[in-house]
Amino acid sequence: MKKLITLLVLVLLLAGCSDAKETVETQTANDVSSADSLDEDFYRIVKLDRYEKRDDYYNSFGNTDDFQTIGRELQTISTEYFSTDDYYMSEGQNLTRSNVAQLVERDDSNPDKYPHTLENQAGTAIGGIDSPNMITTIYEQDFYQKSGDDYVLKGASLAIVLDPTDASGDALLSYMDESAVVEFGQQTIRNLYEEIQNYNEDDENAISGFKELKNQPLLITVYYATNTNESDIDGRYILKSYCDGSLGDIETLDYHTYLFTSSEASQADEETYSQFEIFKNNMKNASFEAVGVVGYGRYKDGEIQSMRININVNVKTYTELVYLVETAADEVNSQFSNDFDITVQVSSQDQLEAIIIKDQGEDARSILLY
Numbered sequence: 552m553k554k555l556i557t558l559l560v561l562v563l564l565l566a567g568c569s570d571a572k573e574t575v576e577t578q579t580a581n582d583v584s585s586a587d588s589l590d591e592d593f594y595r596i597v598k599l600d601r602y603e604k605r606d607d608y609y610n611s612f613g614n615t616d617d618f619q620t621i622g623r624e625l626q627t628i629s630t631e632y633f634s635t636d637d638y639y640m641s642e643g644q645n646l647t648r649s650n651v652a653q654l655v656e657r658d659d660s661n662p663d664k665y666p667h668t669l670e671n672q673a674g675t676a677i678g679g680i681d682s683p684n685m686i687t688t689i690y691e692q693d694f695y696q697k698s699g700d701d702y703v704l705k706g707a708s709l710a711i712v713l714d715p716t717d718a719s720g721d722a723l724l725s726y727m728d729e730s731a732v733v734e735f736g737q738q739t740i741r742n743l744y745e746e747i748q749n750y751n752e753d754d755e756n757a758i759s760g761f762k763e764l765k766n767q768p769l770l771i772t773v774y775y776a777t778n779t780n781e782s783d784i785d786g787r788y789i790l791k792s793y794c795d796g797s798l799g800d801i802e803t804l805d806y807h808t809y810l811f812t813s814s815e816a817s818q819a820d821e822e823t824y825s826q827f828e829i830f831k832n833n834m835k836n837a838s839f840e841a842v843g844v845v846g847y848g849r850y851k852d853g854e855i856q857s858m859r860i861n862i863n864v865n866v867k868t869y870t871e872l873v874y875l876v877e878t879a880a881d882e883v884n885s886q887f888s889n890d891f892d893i894t895v896q897v898s899s900q901d902q903l904e905a906i907i908i909k910d911q912g913e914d915a916r917s918i919l920l921y
Contacts, residue, residue: 583639592630594640597695597702602642604651604688611687616785616808616847617776621690621710624788624806625772629708632770632793633694639702643691645760646709653758654743655686659718666756667746669711669739673718678731682718685735686711687776689743706768710788711739714776729775736773736790737801743771744798768795772804784808784847805853811846823848823855823889830860830886837878840865857892866899873919876905880915883907 582598602608612618626640633640646654658664659673659682671677671685690710695702713736715727747769750761770793776786787806793799809816812831817824831844843863849856862879866872876897883893893915895907909915 591635592627594626594635594638594694597639597641599641599644599702602644603648604646605642607648607688608690617774620785620787621712621774622692625690625692625708625710625774628772628788628791628804629692629694629770632768633706633708638694638696638705641693641695641702643707644693644704645707645763646689646691646758647760650758650760651689653756654689654746657684667758669742669746671735677715677735678728680715680717680723680725680727683723683727684716684718684720685713685732686739687714688712690774704763704767706770707764708770708772709743710772710774711736711743712774712776712786714786732775733789733803736775740771740773740790740792740801741798744769744792744794768793770794784810805851807850809848809850811848811858816848819850819853820848820855823858823887826886826888827858830882833882833886834862834875834879837875838864839867839871855889855891857894860893860895862895862897864897864899866904872897872899872904876907876917876919880907880909880917883909883915 583595609618612621629640653665653667654669656665657668657670657672662672669686671683673682675682677683677685690712692708693704694706694708696705697703713732715723715732717723746758747761747764750765751757752762770791772788772792773790774786775789785808787808788804789806790801791804792801807819809819811827812824816827827846834844835842844860846858846860848858860883862875864872864875866875879895879897883895887893890911892911893907893909895909895915896903897905897907904920906918906920907915908918
């Protein structure tokens with residue numbers, strides 16, 4: 552995990568290049584980031600053409616934690632197949648907005664309108680829900696190798712994003728059985744790979760983005776955005792298949808995010824749950840006024856990987872703020888027996904005042920924002 556400030560700066564730097572001359576996908580790129588300030592599991596980013604679905608993606612996920620989780624976790628999974636030393640990454644350059652619509656839309660009054668759709672068809676129940684819409688979008692990341700001044704496509708990762716709604720497109724009011732979601736996701740991976748391999752440019756309904764993807768190694772994943780109509784927790788990747796010349800094994804992924812302190816967190820990790828409770832109570836005792844403390848623990852294969860803690864205080868002086876930040880850092884260092892990455896954001900009256908970073912194996916360090 553790296554500093555949140557560093558990530559924010561990187562985003563601003565990339566945004567600042569938005570007016571630069573854009574280039575063709577497999578030819579010369581104007582801007583390439585070094586990734587030197589980030590972990591080894593971050594790629595150097597090559598700036599090619601504008602991601603056509605960027606506005607759609609932001610409108611769907613911009614106000615949720617899924618905004619980062621979909622891309623960040625897909626990148627992490629991709630490093631198993633596309634080394635950060637050997638490949639550059641870019642936004643998806645192949646699937647257009649129209650392509651994605653053909654793959655995720657359905658028309659109940661005209662089933663033939665989308666002959667290549669991956670979406671569940673009307674009249675088919677999934678997990679006890681009649682005719683649900685399952686797929687929100689397909690997110691693409693591309694991987695390139697450099698040849699002279701050019702960047703040549705050498706693979707891609709695709710995330711099929713599931714966010715089930717009812718037949719009318721409204722949020723579900725009841726829980727959808729997860730085994731049914733997994734079964735649908737497995738079949739959707741098979742269907743997507745088959746659609747890509749069956750690409751025929753003579754087909755008047757052909758999905759143009761498949762032309763370049765057809766002969767590339769592909770990582771196809773399924774991301775489950777939510778399972779109820781309301782959730783404070785971001786989604787998670789549940790399936791993956793690496794396909795190089797043929798459909799690969801479809802593997803189940805064990806990623807979870809738990810809200811601390813919830814009953815789910817207590818059942819998943821009683822030790823960390825208890826330690827977080829002590830942390831929370833100590834922060835409340837350190838403050839003159841009410842303190843809100845909420846944690847989000849990220850788990851892989853049953854083991855905690857990182858935690859983000861939001862602390863909301865109501866300080867009246869600078870010294871009071873510094874005291875609470877120092878106390879929070881001390882508590883982060885002392886309370887948690889398992890060694891994992893921790894980020895703490897300290898806000899007062901809805902304004903971010905400080906960030907505390909504790910990387911695995913290191914002591915916490917604090918940054919006051921002023």
